Amino acid sequence: MARLDDDGQWIVMMGFLVAVSIFFLALVINQATLVGQTTAEGVLEFPKSDIRDFTEEVHTLVDTGDVYNSTINETLRRDIIALEEARKNTIVNYSVQQVDISGKTYNETIYHFNNGVTVYDATVHY
Amino acid sequence: MKIPARTDEEGVSEAIGFIIIFGIVMAGIAIITLYGYPMLLQQQSNADVRNMEQTMVVLQNDVKALCYKNVPYKETSLQVGGGVLAVESADPTGERFNISVIKSGGTINNTATNAIIDAGLSPFSPGMLVYTADDQDAVVAMENGAVIRAQAGGSTMLAEPRWYTDDDSGKTLVINLINLNSTGSMARSGMGEVRLKLMPTDPPHIENLPGETVVVVYTPADPAGNFSKAWENYLTGTLGMTQSGDTYTLTGVNHLIIKKYEIQVLSL
Numbered sequence: 001m002a003r004l005d006d007d008g009q010w011i012v013m014m015g016f017l018v019a020v021s022i023f024f025l026a027l028v029i030n031q032a033t034l035v036g037q038t039t040a041e042g043v044l045e046f047p048k049s050d051i052r053d054f055t056e057e058v059h060t061l062v063d064t065g066d067v068y069n070s071t072i073n074e075t076l077r078r079d080i081i082a083l084e085e086a087r088k089n090t091i092v093n094y095s096v097q098q099v100d101i102s103g104k105t106y107n108e109t110i111y112h113f114n115n116g117v118t119v120y121d122a123t124v125h126y
Numbered sequence: 127m128k129i130p131a132r133t134d135e136e137g138v139s140e141a142i143g144f145i146i147i148f149g150i151v152m153a154g155i156a157i158i159t160l161y162g163y164p165m166l167l168q169q170q171s172n173a174d175v176r177n178m179e180q181t182m183v184v185l186q187n188d189v190k191a192l193c194y195k196n197v198p199y200k201e202t203s204l205q206v207g208g209g210v211l212a213v214e215s216a217d218p219t220g221e222r223f224n225i226s227v228i229k230s231g232g233t234i235n236n237t238a239t240n241a242i243i244d245a246g247l248s249p250f251s252p253g254m255l256v257y258t259a260d261d262q263d264a265v266v267a268m269e270n271g272a273v274i275r276a277q278a279g280g281s282t283m284l285a286e287p288r289w290y291t292d293d294d295s296g297k298t299l300v301i302n303l304i305n306l307n308s309t310g311s312m313a314r315s316g317m318g319e320v321r322l323k324l325m326p327t328d329p330p331h332i333e334n335l336p337g338e339t340v341v342v343v344y345t346p347a348d349p350a351g352n353f354s355k356a357w358e359n360y361l362t363g364t365l366g367m368t369q370s371g372d373t374y375t376l377t378g379v380n381h382l383i384i385k386k387y388e389i390q391v392l393s394l
Binding site for chain 2: 004030085086087088089091093112114115116117119
């Protein structure tokens with residue numbers, strides 16, 4: 001009588017295990033499509049050059065004598081605010097006054113910058 | 127007495143064994159056909175819609191570049207799968223925003239409101255780029271600078287427009303209106319290229335007010351493209367406006383800045 005030889009059954013079992021592992025691998029790969037969904041949204045960069053343009057313009061005004069006894073040229077200030085609003089879609093404001101710190105007189109400049117994404121406030125003495 | 131172990135094959139029928147195995151195989155095929163395949167199609171369709179959500183955010187970034195970064199022209203190649211991307215030009219009788227100003231006593235500020243109307247800023251119809259999925263109830267739209275996903279019974283805002291308040295020197299409310307238009311009707315399925323062009327823009331309209339109330343009324347389009355919930359959540363949540371019906375109010379506004387951009391969709 002032919003003897004039942006079950007020595008090779010592990011081959012069937014390994015085949016089964018490989019099939020199951022491929023199934024789980026497929027699940028994992030399916031999840032991978034979720035990655036990268038938010039990368040396109042990561043374009044909100046800090047408007048460094050916009051802020052720098054604005055503060056440099058004000059610096060120039062302060063350096064060329066826009067400040068005299070805490071008064072600033074209101075026409076120029078309005079122009080800058082209007083230009084920033086029209087060209088950069090940004091609300092800016094600044095004020096300059098002279099303060100005495102340790103016996104020295106400094107120009108204290110307060111900047112405000114808001115473009116809807118980034119709000120930047122700074123106070124500069126020099 | 128010891129019974130010798132032997133392979134007892136009494137009661138074993140080859141026919142019954144075959145029927146059982148065949149039955150299991152047929153049941154497996156039936157389950158996969160009835161449940162597995164539709165689930166696979168559903169997954170495919172979901173992936174298409176999700177891809178389109180990302181694409182819309184990319185297009186929104188294009189629009190942002192056109193409006194806020196002085197870029198005159200933008201083009202983006204994209205793949206529209208499982209549905210159709212179309213342009214809906216601004217329709218004055220369709221979806222629209224009305225902006226008006228109310229004095230602190232509750233009466234309408236006719237001077238400011240009429241100035242806004244005369245500047246062509248109210249009523250404002252945005253127009254939109256809209257994707258409609260074939261196999262499921264899903265609409266992804268980019269309108270007025272926002273990306274919105276809508277289904278029957280609700281809508282959510284995936285990416286917000288750039289309306290904001292600033293409290294530095296009095297309360298300033300900035301409303302950026304973005305209008306999408308095309309010369310003819312356009313629709314696309316498959317690979318395409320979206321070309322957008324910024325039309326000449328007027329300077330911002332500025333109303334200086336003594337702390338008055340700004341009113342925004344949102345009138346949705348037909349029920350199929352109803353984005354009320356998305357706008358409601360945005361206006362009441364992010365901007366902190368007060369809602370009553372489709373009317374949203376923001377009190378104590380000293381400066382109201384409204385800017386309107388017009389974008390021409392040259393092709394899809």
